[in-house]
Amino acid sequence: MAAALRRLSGLANLTQAEVDQILALGPLRRRWRAGSLLQTGGPQLVINGWACSQRVLRDGRRQIYDLVVAGEGIGWRSAEDAASRRSVVALTMVETVDLAGLLYEGQSGLRDAVLASLAEEDVRRFDHIVRLGRLTAYEKAAHFVLEMQHRLGAADARTFPLPLTQEVIADVLGLSIVHLNRVLRQFRTANLVEIRGGMATVGDARALAAAAILPVGRTGRDVSA
Amino acid sequence: MAAALRRLSGLANLTQAEVDQILALGPLRRRWRAGSLLQTGGPQLVINGWACSQRVLRDGRRQIYDLVVAGEGIGWRSAEDAASRRSVVALTMVETVDLAGLLYEGQSGLRDAVLASLAEEDVRRFDHIVRLGRLTAYEKAAHFVLEMQHRLGAADARTFPLPLTQEVIADVLGLSIVHLNRVLRQFRTANLVEIRGGMATVGDARALAAAAILPVGRTGRDVSA
DNA sequence: CGGTTATTTGAAATACGTCAATTCAAGTGG
DNA sequence: CCACTTGAATTGACGTATTTCAAATAACCG
Numbered sequence: 001m002a003a004a005l006r007r008l009s010g011l012a013n014l015t016q017a018e019v020d021q022i023l024a025l026g027p028l029r030r031r032w033r034a035g036s037l038l039q040t041g042g043p044q045l046v047i048n049g050w051a052c053s054q055r056v057l058r059d060g061r062r063q064i065y066d067l068v069v070a071g072e073g074i075g076w077r078s079a080e081d082a083a084s085r086r087s088v089v090a091l092t093m094v095e096t097v098d099l100a101g102l103l104y105e106g107q108s109g110l111r112d113a114v115l116a117s118l119a120e121e122d123v124r125r126f127d128h129i130v131r132l133g134r135l136t137a138y139e140k141a142a143h144f145v146l147e148m149q150h151r152l153g154a155a156d157a158r159t160f161p162l163p164l165t166q167e168v169i170a171d172v173l174g175l176s177i178v179h180l181n182r183v184l185r186q187f188r189t190a191n192l193v194e195i196r197g198g199m200a201t202v203g204d205a206r207a208l209a210a211a212a213i214l215p216v217g218r219t220g221r222d223v224s225a
Numbered sequence: 226m227a228a229a230l231r232r233l234s235g236l237a238n239l240t241q242a243e244v245d246q247i248l249a250l251g252p253l254r255r256r257w258r259a260g261s262l263l264q265t266g267g268p269q270l271v272i273n274g275w276a277c278s279q280r281v282l283r284d285g286r287r288q289i290y291d292l293v294v295a296g297e298g299i300g301w302r303s304a305e306d307a308a309s310r311r312s313v314v315a316l317t318m319v320e321t322v323d324l325a326g327l328l329y330e331g332q333s334g335l336r337d338a339v340l341a342s343l344a345e346e347d348v349r350r351f352d353h354i355v356r357l358g359r360l361t362a363y364e365k366a367a368h369f370v371l372e373m374q375h376r377l378g379a380a381d382a383r384t385f386p387l388p389l390t391q392e393v394i395a396d397v398l399g400l401s402i403v404h405l406n407r408v409l410r411q412f413r414t415a416n417l418v419e420i421r422g423g424m425a426t427v428g429d430a431r432a433l434a435a436a437a438i439l440p441v442g443r444t445g446r447d448v449s450a
Numbered sequence: 451c452g453g454t455t456a457t458t459t460g461a462a463a464t465a466c467g468t469c470a471a472t473t474c475a476a477g478t479g480g
Numbered sequence: 481c482c483a484c485t486t487g488a489a490t491t492g493a494c495g496t497a498t499t500t501c502a503a504a505t506a507a508c509c510g
Binding site for chain 3: 167184
Binding site: 057058061062063065080083085086123125126127128129130132133134173174213214 | 282286287288290344347351352354357359438439
């Protein structure tokens with residue numbers, strides 16, 4: 001729950017009352033096992049765990065559209081989900097709470113925060129496209145690590161949680177597991193970053209950012225590529 | 226103008242009055258030369274020509290996010306444009322009309338049609354992601370041709386306009402020009418489709434669809450990959 | 451501990467990119 | 481109508497990134 005609150009606070013200013021409101025939702029949570037399909041009959045807030053939105057092709061190839069972390073919403077755009085054949089799958093145990101009531105409520109910092117996270121998601125998708133289309137495997141992996149670090153509010157932290165299998169990361173980046181594994185070994189050898197035991201530990205942050213090519217922590221002010 | 230009207234009519238039902246309204250916009254058009262950056266100080270409707278939204282990296286690599294054809298809108302989401310470092314560039318001579326007034330007007334079939342095209346764009350972006358991440362060059366090219374055919378309302382036509390250089394198509398698909406050229410030669414040899422002189426001519430439509438892997442003409446009803 | 455799943459490594463195949471040159475198509479000016 | 485230019489399409493030869501296949505650890509979990 002702490003992670004969810006941190007993510008939400010980074011997206012909009014929440015009053016103490018709103019924080020209490022979220023905490024009060026605790027008893028209503030729904031739990032999903034790792035691997036299960038998150039059937040959202042309406043807008044939900046993830047308060048715990050990791051998930052991903054994805055599409056699977058008939059022959060088994062999978063492309064992950066985006067990850068979902070605590071403090072982010074799912075099920076807010078069911079029409080688009082259906083049209084894009086997008087489904088949301090739990091990667092770890094996941095807890096959500098139903099925010100259907102919030103959708104039409106007059107004023108709500110909580111809703112604003114979730115909507116802000118959805119807007120961030122839209123923007124991130126463009127980075128994702130460039131990453132898939134024009135970056136090398138090495139650049140893709142570096143950019144991904146920085147994107148997650150930034151997203152988790154760990155921009156300055158040397159270490160942050162990243163409880164993802166290499167298979168998941170490979171399916172985000174459009175790479176084979178084996179090749180991703182080799183790239184990560186390069187990172188380890190060069191002391192850029194090490195991912196182990198569900199944790200990422202950044203070594204040479206500057207070199208990592210250089211490898212990522214695309215800027216990650218955007219302020220909306222910078223113009224360069 | 227005819228192309229724009231056809232595209233719009235495919236997106237929403239337009240009354241005769243609304244068609245007249247669009248035609249009346251004729252005198253207000255702005256013209257852009259091929260290659261120029263479309264500086265949209267507000268929502269515009271493309272009524273003629275082809276453009277693309279793209280991002281260029283410092284080292285010159287380019288990824289095209291999407292094409293823009295007559296009857297589609299640009300400049301409707303300037304915040305997202307800026308955040309994603311997205312710019313719109315004319316690929317041919319382009320004509321647009323300003324629709325700023327329409328944005329806040331009470332009821333307008335024209336605005337509904339443009340908003341529908343923006344929603345289609347959002348959905349298409351997910352196909353784009355899967356295409357970039359998980360399809361082979363051969364599959365990418367086949368899917369792209371079918372997507373354009375569908376989008377131009379030429380689903381049943383053996384031939385339709387596609388005035389794009391191979392460089393542009395390569396930058397859509399995240400391929401090198403040379404490799405795309407070889408794939409297109411394969412298509413020509415196998416009689417799947419031929420692109421020449423700004424026109425695409427489909428030979429074996431069934432084989433082309435099979436090569437594309439991803440379904441294109443979506444009804445919202447089918448579930449399969 | 452035992453069984454399962456994830457990671458790691460090697461060797462080989464292949465898809466795709468780069469470099470460089472040639473051909474082709476479409477003006478443009480004489 | 482014909483050089484001449486320019487940009488696009490095409491092709492060959494070659495290099496490299498990435499995938500595939502297969503097997504060997506290593507980490508996790510009940």
